[in-house]
Amino acid sequence: MSKHFLRQFFELESSTYTYLLADLTTKEALIIDPVVNTVERDAKIIQQLGLQLRYALNTHIHADHITGSGKLKTLFPGCQSIISNVSGAKADIYIKDGDLIKIGESGKTPIILECRSTPGHTNGCTCFIWHDYGAIFTGDTLLIRGCGRTDFQQGNADQLYTSIHTKIFTLPEYYKVYPAHDYTGQTCSTILEEKKYNPRLTKLREEFIDIMTNLKLCYPKQIDKAVPANLLCGLQNDIE
Ligand SMILES: N[C@@H](CCC(=O)N[C@@H](CSS)C(=O)NCC(=O)O)C(=O)O
Numbered sequence: 001m002s003k004h005f006l007r008q009f010f011e012l013e014s015s016t017y018t019y020l021l022a023d024l025t026t027k028e029a030l031i032i033d034p035v036v037n038t039v040e041r042d043a044k045i046i047q048q049l050g051l052q053l054r055y056a057l058n059t060h061i062h063a064d065h066i067t068g069s070g071k072l073k074t075l076f077p078g079c080q081s082i083i084s085n086v087s088g089a090k091a092d093i094y095i096k097d098g099d100l101i102k103i104g105e106s107g108k109t110p111i112i113l114e115c116r117s118t119p120g121h122t123n124g125c126t127c128f129i130w131h132d133y134g135a136i137f138t139g140d141t142l143l144i145r146g147c148g149r150t151d152f153q154q155g156n157a158d159q160l161y162t163s164i165h166t167k168i169f170t171l172p173e174y175y176k177v178y179p180a181h182d183y184t185g186q187t188c189s190t191i192l193e194e195k196k197y198n199p200r201l202t203k204l205r206e207e208f209i210d211i212m213t214n215l216k217l218c219y220p221k222q223i224d225k226a227v228p229a230n231l232l233c234g235l236q237n238d239i240e
Helices: 036-048 069-075 157-168 191-197 205-213 223-231
Strands: 004-011 016-023 028-032 052-057 080-084 093-095 100-103 111-117 126-130 135-139 176-179
Touching (some): 016 036, 016 100, 016 176, 028 036, 028 100, 028 111, 036 069, 052 069, 052 100, 111 157, 176 191
Parallel strands (some): 028 052, 135 176
Antiparallel strands (some): 100 111, 126 135
16 A cells, blocks of 8 residues: 555636645645635545644745635644745745655655745745655646746746756656646646646747746736735734
8 A cells, every 4th residue: 555645636716736745654744735715625635534734835925816724724733834935925834945844754654845946936936846756846836838927926037947947857857747737627747748848948048038028918816815815824814
């Protein structure tokens, strides 16, 4: 039997993927990019499987939905929220490039995630790499055949290009890529696929910057309420 659990969940309104990871030996779990609208669904599974939720990780301050971290903290009092130390958001734990997040340390099969800072979509964007499983959770930095937009929240196309090429595309090509969104019905990719077929990232830097400058996307519908709420971990009041 596998000692680890990985489940991908989808939130329809913002097309967000949330990931639940658990070490089945110790029953410790963490969740990546939970959405407030679907916290009850996620909490039910955590409870049904008898998991102990230790951490709620956010890859960045999302602009299109409110994070479920704050609500999960109220449902699971042992759970601590995590975000980048340069994001400006409230959290229990602030991470920086190279930090490790661990669950299941008391057992024989811990899950260890390496935090890799990948600014460009926002300044605090962080990818989480699960080397033992051969996977990276890319948030909005790298999407399947796309990438995060760079037209608000300290977005910077030049920086994003550097982040993806130096911090993500240098991983082994078989590593799986799990993004925070998909708008086309895809669920997962690999480093090799994105290096070969991503229509933005296969271009030279100047052309990439030109593409990103001319995307002409509408602003996310929820941005005006999502960003202020996410600065407070998705809650109206400060974290207790
Ligand atoms: N229509 C959605 C917002 C879609 C969007 O802008 N997605 C972002 C990530 S969430 S800020 C993005 O970076 N997209 C890149 C792309 O190329 O689509 C809404 O109204 O919420």
